Amino acid sequence: MSQATVREITLKILVQVGEQGGFSHIILNQAVIKNDLKQNDKGLLTELVYGTLQHQYTLDFYLEPFITNKKLDRWVRWLLRMSVYQMEYLDRVPDHAVINEAVTISKRKGHKGISGFVNGVLRSMQRKGVPSLDNIDNQLEKLSIATSHPFWLVRMWSEQYGFDLTEEMCHSNIRHKNVSIRVNILKQSRETMQELLLEEGIETKQSNLSDQGLIVTKGNVIYSSYFPNHFSIQDETSMLVTEMMGLEETDTVLDSCSAPGGKTTHIAEKMNDKGTIHAHDLHAKKIKLVSEKADELGLSSIQASALDARKLHETYDKETFDRILLDAPCSGLGVLRSKPDIKYNKHKSDLDGLAIVQQDLLQAVLPLMKQHGKIVYSTCTVNKQENEEQIKQLVNEEQVEVDPSFFEELPSVCKELIGISEYGIQIFPQDFDADGFFITRLQKKK
Template identity: 50%
Template sequence: MTKFKLRSSALDILLRVDNGGAYSHLLIDQLIKSNRVAEKDHGLLTEIVYGSIQRKLTLAYFTKKFVKKNAKLDDWVKWLLYLSFYQMYYLERVPDHAVIHEAVGIAKERGHKGIASFVNGVLRQAQREGFPDFENIVDESEKLSIRASHPQWLVNRWIEQYGYEKTTSMCEENLITKPFSVRIQPQKISREEAMLQLQQEGYEVKPSIFSSQGIIVEGNVLKSSLFKQHLLTIQDQSSMLVAEMMDLSDNMTVLDACSAPGGKTTHIGEKLNNTGQIFAYDLHEKKTKLVKNKAADLGLTNITTQAADSRNLANFHTEGTFDRVLIDAPCSGLGVIRGKPDIKYQKTEQDISNLANIQKQLLENISPLLKKDGKILYSTCTIDQEENEQVVQAFLKENPKFEVDPTFFDSLPNDIQASFGLSNVGLQIFPDDYHTDGFFLTRLRLKNQ
């Protein structure tokens, strides 16, 4: 694929994400797997697609300087400018003249001579005059919104919950590529063996403090022999903490109420040493197949999958069935913006409230399935208090027989205990704390155990 075709394909992805709500990481993966993109160009494709989405509000701000206020741009023209501005402003290794040449070629192919001339004029003006700074923006939250490209409603919401300084740190962290992390399959290889082999293959590695199975890897670990042999699972470090904090023992009966795509489910299976039984549910059959296939790849035989609305699991199981329950609740995903930048533009405050109601229903309806001496692990990949602390507080208020497990905080890894501010109901990990996904988790149990 030529650089022209690469940028044209990137533009197609951006349009599908913006107009149809498609997910950029899935579209990039599909294009790469089609073998139409040379391996040496995988990085550039990913960079310009993710970067243009991550910086959309900043790029729109730039566009206002160079395009007349009343000009009506077709979506593809707008995104072609964004794509080009991103490369010119943020990518030093890509020469401006190459960006402009390719953009004008795309404009000729998709539009007409007048559009091509317009694109050429706008980009050359930006090249001559330079891009505007943000100092003329008076309102501080608006300035942060545009500079760090997060919707202003979200910036204001985080400022209200966490303050301006923390919000700034999170927004800036969300623009940086996070480190790659993997989890070993401990029945097949030790962490030490895996790290040694990865080093021999040329990767830089270090152990994760979140999980005894976790490794932080610099480089494309998907190409490693260990990954190809299903000895490694791609998983964010904060996500690994979930199974670690479930207080699991061999031969337990475990419920994973919202299991797809299976990273946490299979981690539980590994922590159980492939003993006991895990009942893994998700709403759609297609998603439960992902869990089933992942378990098969890892050689785990203690996982049973089924499609169901987990608010109705009383139809499948009697009260007091499970030793452990994981409710990794559907959420806004505002903790994983770095890897899925589309999320910050697609979600609304109403979405957060709707999801919080579902989360409460899940806790309310699933909790009777717990054994008297059992424990529930509640987690989300968001940093919003309405989906985290407030959900747990509401559940505990309406169900006074439950409490936050008093041993939960003491059983956290020492480095995490020392580093994070702990609320009275759980642990909130922010994306800028350890360069991981933002995550919330807590452990609940019945009182008088």
């Protein structure tokens, strides 16, 4: 059997993710390894997978007049989506080449009738052009299709944050985001790491959100000889979570939902690998990732084990910890640029269930905080129900408050953001071309 082409591999991934519920980033990485792809092919595969997923609703809108509600095999629909994505969004490959490749794939996977149908649809689209989004009157529906976000999500965001901010966020979510890294300062300074990466042809600039952060402006850090021991790949806004914990080297720290370990190891680095960090997660398989990451970075202050954060009171006495991080399970609506499949798999009802879990977790870790301790609560989502409303309910019902010094200690680039409220800071994806995050810090009422 001849080796599968990049577009055949792409199609297989799209069907797995779109129809079988697989995670795009995991399946993509597995495919790269399995097929031993060259660098250029890896780039094309990534572009085609994420681009097609990212624009799925828009592609369906473009296709609808040409398929006239015809019942299609799922793989055929994904093949058409992938082909239209290339024709409408990419300039490197001419339309005739895209169409020929699609016809070849459909011949291999189907029969002559399917290949003829695929050829007819794509050539008709090439000849007539795609329908205009301007014909959609409802502004929420138009934004939903133009940026490929579910209508319920666009409506929810518009109700919570207003249409203009929602529009900006939705368009931001279909653009490429920055790749950033966190330097392991126990091995290299940030400045030295910049110089070493530059020698490998990788250009970076310093982050304003973390004094360990670098934003990659040229090159691929995955292939650096210093990865993963001298730096971690981590989003800037994710780094800010640990930066806002106010850590001291002698602290006893709890990371209650720690997998896969990015923030846990950042805590250890900030504390110069001193003090004690108790890292837990519900599943042993996930906790293994935390331990492996700590070993890669040469960190010894992390004690990782599988425990349900809602039952930590069975293991620890009250007022055990100086600092607690609750990076809570959430809907992930802040990371849609890097995980576009999330937006198609989430429903409004899912958010209600998550909010209950988050409240249970907050209630569970509160008693474990020392009298003068601090709790940082964070999520990688943009949703008031999981963020501001959680904290509002907590401070109204419990003897805790948002730490006023939290706002004073925010980096200067955050202090004028529209997402600051009395309950914390909501960072939107467009703020730094990074992930959307909510962060706040709690203490016992004075």
